[in-house]
Amino acid sequence: MAPDWSEVVPHVREGLVVCDAGGVVRHVNPVAARLLPELVPGTPLAAGVPAITTDPAGFGHRSRRLTARRVALSDGRCCWYVEDVTDHVDRADALLAERARASFLAGVGTTLGSLLHPDRAAAAVVRLAVPVLADAAVLVLAPRAGRVRWWRAVRPGDEAPAVDGGVLAAGDLPQAVADALGGVRAHAVDWLAEQATGAGWLPGAAPGGTHARLVPLPGVDTPAGVLLVTPPPGGSPDEDGTELLDAFAARAGAALTAAALYRDQAEVAETLQSSLLPVEPPGVPGIQWGTAYRPAQAGLRIGGDFYGAHPLADGGALFFLGDVSGKGVEAAVFTGQLRQCLHALHRVESRPGPLLALLNDTLLETVQAHGQGRFATLVLGVARPCRDGGLTLTMAGGGHLPPLVLRGGGEVETVPLRGMLIGVVGDPRIGEATVRLAPGETCVLYSDGVTEARGGPRGDQQFGAQRLVDTLTGCHRMPAPALAERIAQVAGDWLTRGDHDDVAVLAVRAVRPGRHLHAVPAPAGQPGRSR
Amino acid sequence: MTAARTPAAAYADYLDHLAEADESGAIGVALDLLDAGVPAERVLLDLVAPAQEDVGERWARNEWSVAQEHAATHVSERVVAALAGRTRAVPTRGRIVVACMDGEWHALPPRLVAEVLRLRGWRVTFLGASVPAAHLVSYLHRHDAHAVALACAVPVRLPQAHRMVEACRRADVPVLVGGRGFGADGRWADRLGMLWAPDAPAAADLVADARALSRVPPARLDHLADDEYAALVARRAELVDGALADLRERVPATRAYDRARLDATVSDLGHILDFLAAALYVDDGSLFTEFVRWLVTVLTSRGVPAAALAATLEHYGGVLREFPRAAGFLDRGRALLASAAEPVGR
Numbered sequence: 001m002a003p004d005w006s007e008v009v010p011h012v013r014e015g016l017v018v019c020d021a022g023g024v025v026r027h028v029n030p031v032a033a034r035l036l037p038e039l040v041p042g043t044p045l046a047a048g049v050p051a052i053t054t055d056p057a058g059f060g061h062r063s064r065r066l067t068a069r070r071v072a073l074s075d076g077r078c079c080w081y082v083e084d085v086t087d088h089v090d091r092a093d094a095l096l097a098e099r100a101r102a103s104f105l106a107g108v109g110t111t112l113g114s115l116l117h118p119d120r121a122a123a124a125v126v127r128l129a130v131p132v133l134a135d136a137a138v139l140v141l142a143p144r145a146g147r148v149r150w151w152r153a154v155r156p157g158d159e160a161p162a163v164d165g166g167v168l169a170a171g172d173l174p175q176a177v178a179d180a181l182g183g184v185r186a187h188a189v190d191w192l193a194e195q196a197t198g199a200g201w202l203p204g205a206a207p208g209g210t211h212a213r214l215v216p217l218p219g220v221d222t223p224a225g226v227l228l229v230t231p232p233p234g235g236s237p238d239e240d241g242t243e244l245l246d247a248f249a250a251r252a253g254a255a256l257t258a259a260a261l262y263r264d265q266a267e268v269a270e271t272l273q274s275s276l277l278p279v280e281p282p283g284v285p286g287i288q289w290g291t292a293y294r295p296a297q298a299g300l301r302i303g304g305d306f307y308g309a310h311p312l313a314d315g316g317a318l319f320f321l322g323d324v325s326g327k328g329v330e331a332a333v334f335t336g337q338l339r340q341c342l343h344a345l346h347r348v349e350s351r352p353g354p355l356l357a358l359l360n361d362t363l364l365e366t367v368q369a370h371g372q373g374r375f376a377t378l379v380l381g382v383a384r385p386c387r388d389g390g391l392t393l394t395m396a397g398g399g400h401l402p403p404l405v406l407r408g409g410g411e412v413e414t415v416p417l418r419g420m421l422i423g424v425v426g427d428p429r430i431g432e433a434t435v436r437l438a439p440g441e442t443c444v445l446y447s448d449g450v451t452e453a454r455g456g457p458r459g460d461q462q463f464g465a466q467r468l469v470d471t472l473t474g475c476h477r478m479p480a481p482a483l484a485e486r487i488a489q490v491a492g493d494w495l496t497r498g499d500h501d502d503v504a505v506l507a508v509r510a511v512r513p514g515r516h517l518h519a520v521p522a523p524a525g526q527p528g529r530s531r
Numbered sequence: 532m533t534a535a536r537t538p539a540a541a542y543a544d545y546l547d548h549l550a551e552a553d554e555s556g557a558i559g560v561a562l563d564l565l566d567a568g569v570p571a572e573r574v575l576l577d578l579v580a581p582a583q584e585d586v587g588e589r590w591a592r593n594e595w596s597v598a599q600e601h602a603a604t605h606v607s608e609r610v611v612a613a614l615a616g617r618t619r620a621v622p623t624r625g626r627i628v629v630a631c632m633d634g635e636w637h638a639l640p641p642r643l644v645a646e647v648l649r650l651r652g653w654r655v656t657f658l659g660a661s662v663p664a665a666h667l668v669s670y671l672h673r674h675d676a677h678a679v680a681l682a683c684a685v686p687v688r689l690p691q692a693h694r695m696v697e698a699c700r701r702a703d704v705p706v707l708v709g710g711r712g713f714g715a716d717g718r719w720a721d722r723l724g725m726l727w728a729p730d731a732p733a734a735a736d737l738v739a740d741a742r743a744l745s746r747v748p749p750a751r752l753d754h755l756a757d758d759e760y761a762a763l764v765a766r767r768a769e770l771v772d773g774a775l776a777d778l779r780e781r782v783p784a785t786r787a788y789d790r791a792r793l794d795a796t797v798s799d800l801g802h803i804l805d806f807l808a809a810a811l812y813v814d815d816g817s818l819f820t821e822f823v824r825w826l827v828t829v830l831t832s833r834g835v836p837a838a839a840l841a842a843t844l845e846h847y848g849g850v851l852r853e854f855p856r857a858a859g860f861l862d863r864g865r866a867l868l869a870s871a872a873e874p875v876g877r
Contacts, residue, residue, distance in 0.1 A: 111703065114701040114702060114703075115702060115703050116672035116702070117671065117672050117673070117674075117675050117702070119675040120675060120702065120703045120704070123703075124703050262672065263673075266669075266672070266673050270673065294661075297665075301666060456794075456797070459768060466790070467790075467794070470790075470791050474596060474598055475598040475601070476598075477552055477598060477599065477602055478552070478598050478601055478602045478605070479552065479554070479602060479605045479606070481605055482601040482602055482604065482605035483601075485601075485605075485636070485660070486597075486598075486601050489636045489660075489661070492634065492636075492661060493634070
């Protein structure tokens with residue numbers, strides 16, 4: 001049995017509009033009559049609804065969004081199927097907007113999360129706010145020492161926002177901003193834009209006034225700063241926008257607080273750290289120094305190796321290099337104590353052996369008093385220039401690796417210097433040795449981070465003393481700084497990636513005092529120049 | 532003797548001073564040019580920089596020992612310091628941090644970049660050779676920087692360079708890179724999504740252009756999904772062991788090597804893998820073939836025949852059969868060796 005179409009058609013959810021071959025409306029079902037009330041049978045479709053289109057994106061009509069299909073019928077007639085997709089589009093838009101907000105906030109979190117420099121964090125906050133949250137954004141940080149720093153991002157057309165900033169005296173702050181920084185929650189206020197214009201943050205307000213909002217960025221106690229935003233023209237602050245702005249403010253506040261905290265702590269750490277870093281040896285006539293220092297904890301740049309030198313009043317210099325037990329900050333603090341001890345003690349005793357004994361007694365007392373159980377190994381020497389441009393080195397050893405001497409012919413000698421650990425027992429056995437350096441010859445002190453560097457093909461082999469000797473052999477023409485760097489480099493290259501011990505090198509080279517620092521004539525055919 | 536008035540005229544004299552590790556002589560040549568009215572930037576770029584390139588090439592051809600190369604480099608650094616002492620530039624612009632990649636010891640080229648930037652009014656911090664990433668990042672967290680300039684002279688460090696650049700970017704500091712490690716035309720920097728400057732003046736122009744500095748090309752590293760790079764790095768020790776055993780089998784003379792020669796051989800075998808890994812990382816076989824070309828120069832000037840290298844490449848190619856990209860690069864390396872050997876007629 002064929003259906004009775006006249007009974008079925010009124011209940012179709014789509015609007016149906018049947019037109020004749022001339023485009024004149026002939027039939028309109030109830031849905032179409034509701035969606036397109038302009039349509040009157042007997043009048044042309046184009047006159048009633050000129051915007052009608054088969055574009056899949058649809059068309060706006062009486063604040064609804066409609067889509068239409070046109071189906072050809074017999075005799076040149078046609079039927080338009082019109083559908084109301086307003087709710088569907090709204091839901092999709094809402095979903096997209098929510099996704100955009102979530103991805104915006106995720107991006108903000110990632111960017112701000114790794115910024116620890118306060119200025120970088122502040123600049124990023126305003127840059128991220130434009131254009132999603134605002135046309136212009138101004139961040140005013142909490143006052144420090146009576147001054148207020150601010151950052152601003154403005155969007156010039158379609159390009160990336162330009163960021164600038166400045167400083168104001170705390171007293172010159174607009175009242176609303178000062179209140180907000182003080183923790184008084186201010187809501188949108190009409191005269192805010194005028195105040196911001198007065199402070200030079202925003203260009204002259206457009207006629208009719210610019211809406212501006214002030215959002216505190218939560219800090220530890222009072223806000224870390226406040227963010228002033230002017231929404232894009234025509235954009236009125238809706239609920240979602242406000243929520244997004246608040247979520248952004250929470251992340252920005254956390255980032256600024258963390259950066260400020262890091263700055264304060266890093267300032268303290270840096271001050272302490274600088275007192276623990278080895279000090280470069282002073283210039284002493286007749287001596288060329290070379291140093292290399294590579295602490296195990298690269299981020300801290302301090303470690304348990306130390307070296308140093310002090311000029312002696314009667315010519316020459318005291319020099320030392322050593323290694324304390326342990327690693328990291330605690331070891332570094334101990335090296336600081338040790339260097340200070342030496343600095344003071346060398347004024348009363350400059351003979352290496354007795355000085356080392358004196359240092360041992362002093363450390364023993366400190367160690368026992370603090371119950372630290374720390375000890376050190378070191379080589380300590382005095383270099384005295386000779387008339388011929390050479391040096392006499394008198395060295396004392398406290399259980400450290402024996403120094404190496406690069407002779408003028410390119411060969412390497414090991415100085416027989418042993419002795420016991422420093423800071424363990426009273427009256428330890430101290431090794432002593434005297435070395436003559438001819439002009440151009442070099443004595444090298446190094447820490448066990450060089451010889452115990454683990455690496456090689458399988459990553460488990462020690463670099464070893466013999467490889468160090470091989471490395472130095474034939475390098476007698478190298479200036480001391482280049483020599484020290486070369487040792488650190490070769491040991492560094494030997495290491496397979498990963499952990500390494502502290503590395504320190506101190507090279508002492510005899511040079512003729514005067515203008516020509518080390519133009520040492522080398523006899524022809526020496527290893528350094530041969531093929 | 533009258534002082535030369537142009538870097539070109541002074542060049543030969545200057546190189547002689549480098550050869551003698553004669554610091555005061557070299558400094559004298561550079562300062563005389565300055566006194567003759569040559570701008571400091573030209574002395575740096577037309578005298579110091581090309582001389583340093585010569586030094587590297589002399590080492591590669593075994594004309595200079597490594598000790599001489601180091602001594603000459605040290606003298607060059609002293610020359611740069613002396614020029615810096617004579618040209619006081621008052622910083623009027625932001626801070627630029629210049630550093631060598633971790634494990635990168637060629638500090639002179641970035642030092643020249645640092646000096647050129649300083650002469651152009653930037654406040655420059657030069658962190659020196661082989662800067663660990665942790666040190667660089669903690670520095671950036673402490674001291675705001677307009678940009679970071681990173682140097683990499685050897686392409687084996689490209690994967691580390693990539694990680695280091697990413698770390699700087701997380702600190703929200705723009706990064707530019709330079710040095711031969713990124714390819715003569717910077718193509719590997721482009722592949723890794725980095726801004727690259729061919730020389731010091733270009734680097735100076737780049738940091739001065741905020742828009743250019745923010746225009747970072749996207750990294751194209753989809754090829755890493757095949758894990759060939761990761762597998763090669765993980766199997767490095769085992770592969771070197773195998774190659775050494777193979778070498779001892781084929782060339783009995785290598786069994787009698789003393790420790791130093793053995794170390795050098797093992798280091799060469801590892802180097803081949805490191806360059807192969809870097810080539811896989813940027814997916815460019817020319818990185819590996821360029822290395823093979825260079826290694827041939829170094830080895831033949833030291834009496835090692837290129838055939839030994841070809842056999843090792845063949846060995847690696849056999850072991851790495853299941854890695855199509857790596858095997859392809861090794862094949863290209865062998866093809867290069869074969870074509871290089873032909874004119875000799877053996």
